[in-house]
Amino acid sequence: MTIYRPLRNLNHLQREMSRLFEPALPSDNDEFSSSDWTPAVDVKEEEDRFLIRADLPGVDPKDIELHIEKGMLSIRGERESESKEEREGYKRIERMHGSFYRRFSLPDNVDADNIKADSNHGVLEISIPKKDTGQPRKITVNE
Numbered sequence: 001m002t003i004y005r006p007l008r009n010l011n012h013l014q015r016e017m018s019r020l021f022e023p024a025l026p027s028d029n030d031e032f033s034s035s036d037w038t039p040a041v042d043v044k045e046e047e048d049r050f051l052i053r054a055d056l057p058g059v060d061p062k063d064i065e066l067h068i069e070k071g072m073l074s075i076r077g078e079r080e081s082e083s084k085e086e087r088e089g090y091k092r093i094e095r096m097h098g099s100f101y102r103r104f105s106l107p108d109n110v111d112a113d114n115i116k117a118d119s120n121h122g123v124l125e126i127s128i129p130k131k132d133t134g135q136p137r138k139i140t141v142n143e
Contacts, residue, residue, distance in 0.1 A: 036098025037079070043104070050110065050128040054102070057122035064124060068112050075102045075124070109133050 044051040054075060056064065064077040078099040106112075111129040118125050 037096030037100055039100055039102070041102065048130055050106070050130070052104065052124075052126040052128070054124040054126075055122065056119070056124050058097075059122070059124075061119035061124075064117075064119070066115075066117055066126065068106070068115065071106050071108070073104045073106055073115075073126070073128070075104075075126075076100070 040055045042051075042053045044053075052073070056077065056079070058079045059077050064075065067074045067076075076099070079097045106128065109130050111131045114129050116127045118127075
């Protein structure tokens with residue numbers, strides 16, 4: 001026996017419709033996203049560096065701008081639109097185009113002077129080395 005709950009289905013439909021029309025909002029991890037399209041990004045912490053990989057197929061590496069200021073890494077660029085496929089009155093455009101802009105908050109232990117970026121087969125790889133900040137030490141409180 002299955003219990004029919006029409007309001008439950010209606011609430012689910014309302015959530016899905018709201019999600020469709022909401023703009024991209026910042027996530028909980030201090031990342032900010034604003035653009036015509038948003039490239040997929042992986043962020044990884046390794047022992048000696050942070051690694052950011054962004055999928056940017058069709059974006060010329062010369063058209064990618066990277067900036068670091070006040071602990072924020074910004075990635076900006078644009079992908080030009082490609083020709084449209086037209087056949088018997090149908091048009092098909094699946095890949096997004098236009099500008100993108102992503103910002104990431106960096107921790108205090110990064111070596112901003114030695115950040116390196118490479119592009120290979122449409123994947124931007126940003127290597128952010130860590131600084132040796134030394135070991136934490138206990139501070140004695142005097143009476």
